[in-house]
Amino acid sequence: MIRKVIVLGSGSAGLLAALTVKRKIPQLEVEVVRDPDLGIIGVGEGTTPNFPKHLFDYLGIKRRTFYEKARPTWKLGIRFLWGTRGHFDYTFAFQLDKQFAGLKMPNGFYCDDEFTHLDLASSLMHEGKAFARQPNRAPDIQPWHAFHIENHNLVTALEDEARISKVILTDAKVTGASRGPQGISALHLADGRELHADLFIDSSGFVSELLGKVLEEPFVSFKNSLFCDRAVVGGWQRGADEPIMAYTTAETMSTGWCWKIEHEHHVNRGYVYASDMISDEDAFEEFRRKNPKVPDTPRIVKFRSGCYRRTWVDNVIAIGNSAGFVEPLEATALMIICSQCQALTELLQQSMLDPTPSIRALYNKTKFEEWEVIRDFLALHYQLNRADQTPFWDRCRHETDLSGIGDLLEFYRENGPSGFGRHLLRETVNDFGMEGFLVMLVGNQAPYLKKHRPTDAEWRVWKQRLKQHAEIARAGIDVKESLSYVHHPGWRWHGDAA
Numbered sequence: 001m002i003r004k005v006i007v008l009g010s011g012s013a014g015l016l017a018a019l020t021v022k023r024k025i026p027q028l029e030v031e032v033v034r035d036p037d038l039g040i041i042g043v044g045e046g047t048t049p050n051f052p053k054h055l056f057d058y059l060g061i062k063r064r065t066f067y068e069k070a071r072p073t074w075k076l077g078i079r080f081l082w083g084t085r086g087h088f089d090y091t092f093a094f095q096l097d098k099q100f101a102g103l104k105m106p107n108g109f110y111c112d113d114e115f116t117h118l119d120l121a122s123s124l125m126h127e128g129k130a131f132a133r134q135p136n137r138a139p140d141i142q143p144w145h146a147f148h149i150e151n152h153n154l155v156t157a158l159e160d161e162a163r164i165s166k167v168i169l170t171d172a173k174v175t176g177a178s179r180g181p182q183g184i185s186a187l188h189l190a191d192g193r194e195l196h197a198d199l200f201i202d203s204s205g206f207v208s209e210l211l212g213k214v215l216e217e218p219f220v221s222f223k224n225s226l227f228c229d230r231a232v233v234g235g236w237q238r239g240a241d242e243p244i245m246a247y248t249t250a251e252t253m254s255t256g257w258c259w260k261i262e263h264e265h266h267v268n269r270g271y272v273y274a275s276d277m278i279s280d281e282d283a284f285e286e287f288r289r290k291n292p293k294v295p296d297t298p299r300i301v302k303f304r305s306g307c308y309r310r311t312w313v314d315n316v317i318a319i320g321n322s323a324g325f326v327e328p329l330e331a332t333a334l335m336i337i338c339s340q341c342q343a344l345t346e347l348l349q350q351s352m353l354d355p356t357p358s359i360r361a362l363y364n365k366t367k368f369e370e371w372e373v374i375r376d377f378l379a380l381h382y383q384l385n386r387a388d389q390t391p392f393w394d395r396c397r398h399e400t401d402l403s404g405i406g407d408l409l410e411f412y413r414e415n416g417p418s419g420f421g422r423h424l425l426r427e428t429v430n431d432f433g434m435e436g437f438l439v440m441l442v443g444n445q446a447p448y449l450k451k452h453r454p455t456d457a458e459w460r461v462w463k464q465r466l467k468q469h470a471e472i473a474r475a476g477i478d479v480k481e482s483l484s485y486v487h488h489p490g491w492r493w494h495g496d497a498a
């Protein structure tokens with residue numbers, strides 16, 4: 001029977017885990033142990049839509065408080081400067097896994113040439129806006145957005161929420177652990193103390209102090225599908241003339257890709273590259289050429305893409321980078337952290353705080369499958385790019401292992417952008433849905449055999465729908481003006497409890 005939980009680490013993973021467990025199961029004693037000298041990774045600033053849902057709907061954190069402390073901006077999707085089209089937008093709403101009324105085929109069959117304005121979010125991205133306006137001119141903030149948040153602001157906001165929820169925060173360095181029949185029996189601290197608990201959540205970051213180091217669980221590398229393993233990171237203070245875009249930009253580079261994340265006062269850039277194909281110095285030079293405003297001193301972050309096959313072993317469960325990491329092309333780390341926290345909490349509740357081996361096995365199976373889906377989705381981004389002719393992109397086209405979705409790709413090649421392909425995906429563990437895969441295939445103009453030739457009447461229906469989205473978006477409201485609304489003392493969030 002679990003009564004006490006210790007969380008090792010207070011990065012975004014540790015704090016989200018502690019907060020989720022404590023808010024949902026308040027009778028548990030939850031203590032976070034973290035070494036302030038080690039600090040946190042300090043990167044991880046784009047989210048997916050499940051993140052605001054987790055904070056506000058699942059945990060009940062007040063939007064007003066969170067917006068004040070964390071100062072997020074909105075992300076409607078990712079603009080890919082990628083592939084033969086030059087660019088395309090992946091929104092978090094539905095563009096392709098649907099069929100407009102009056103058409104004979106799903107939307108993707110009409111996108112051979114043009115792929116914009118298929119939904120309101122893509123029109124808003126196209127017009128540099130964040131939201132449509134309400135009749136009173138205020139932003140109509142829809143639930144299909146994600147966030148950009150500076151990592152330190154996020155961690156500070158989560159720490160405040162953890163304190164309010166009576167999570168104990170202890171500063172101490174963990175130097176090792178004793179093993180017992182249930183997994184880990186005690187953590188050893190540098191000051192000589194020992195800490196005991198019934199469940200240990202390992203959120204120690206890439207070092208994976210408990211799961212990887214103490215329990216020595218085997219790590220499954222994704223290096224056959226994802227070749228990048230480093231990022232050079234930098235940014236600058238936003239100038240008054242630089243608009244804040246409501247999307248992340250991901251653009252191809254010679255040996256990887258570069259992100260642009262839009263904060264209120266800061267622009268954050270990072271070049272993700274394969275260190276066996278370009279040196280750190282050359283990557284930094286290329287990064288600086290693209291972004292002359294970044295400072296001279298590069299920050300290089302090393303990572304490996306992959307995960308532990310089992311992330312819940314006896315009384316240790318890893319959450320965050322300690323469980324696995326898949327490079328940040330779709331900003332999936334916080335997404336999977338939220339899903340890990342929810343699954344753990346619900347399984348603890350439903351096992352009456354006494355989780356059985358079959359509960360742990362089920363958790364491990366579903367989480368590992370989630371990682372595999374993310375791996376395949378990201379690998380597809382790389383494999384499909386036909387525009388960049390460099391040794392790196394050549395390698396991506398020819399050597400990327402996509403065997404996990406081979407049948408889906410064959411289905412697409414024969415049948416085109418039909419939503420029926422979803423039956424070839426592991427739907428219960430796939431957060432991107434068929435929509436995500438279709439956006440990559442259609443966005444990159446992946447060839448398929450059965451083309452639809454729309455009639456003139458169909459084209460009229462099609463153009464009318466796109467025009468409607470574009471008109472609403474043009475009258476929309478941009479990020480700066482929307483921020484001024486939500487930070488105004490008179491603003492009311494309808495979802496917040498009184």
Ligand SMILES: Cc1cc2nc3c(=O)[nH]c(=O)nc-3n(C[C@H](O)[C@H](O)[C@H](O)COP(=O)(O)OP(=O)(O)OC[C@H]3O[C@@H](n4cnc5c(N)ncnc54)[C@H](O)[C@@H]3O)c2cc1C
Pocket residue numbers: 008009010011012013014033034035036038039040041042043044045046047151172173174175203204205206207209230231270301302303319320321322328331332333334335
């Ligand atoms: C280049 C890059 C870009 C990324 N971009 C994104 C993104 O856009 N979106 C996204 O969701 N994610 C992104 N991530 C992932 C991001 O790092 C994670 O989302 C997130 O920050 C979780 O980190 P963490 O809490 O697991 O680890 P950390 O932040 O590293 O925290 C580890 C904690 O453990 C503590 N600790 C470790 N060892 C000990 C010890 N022995 N004793 C005591 N305390 C200890 C540390 O002090 C710290 O508190 C990115 C990652 C990389 C590498």
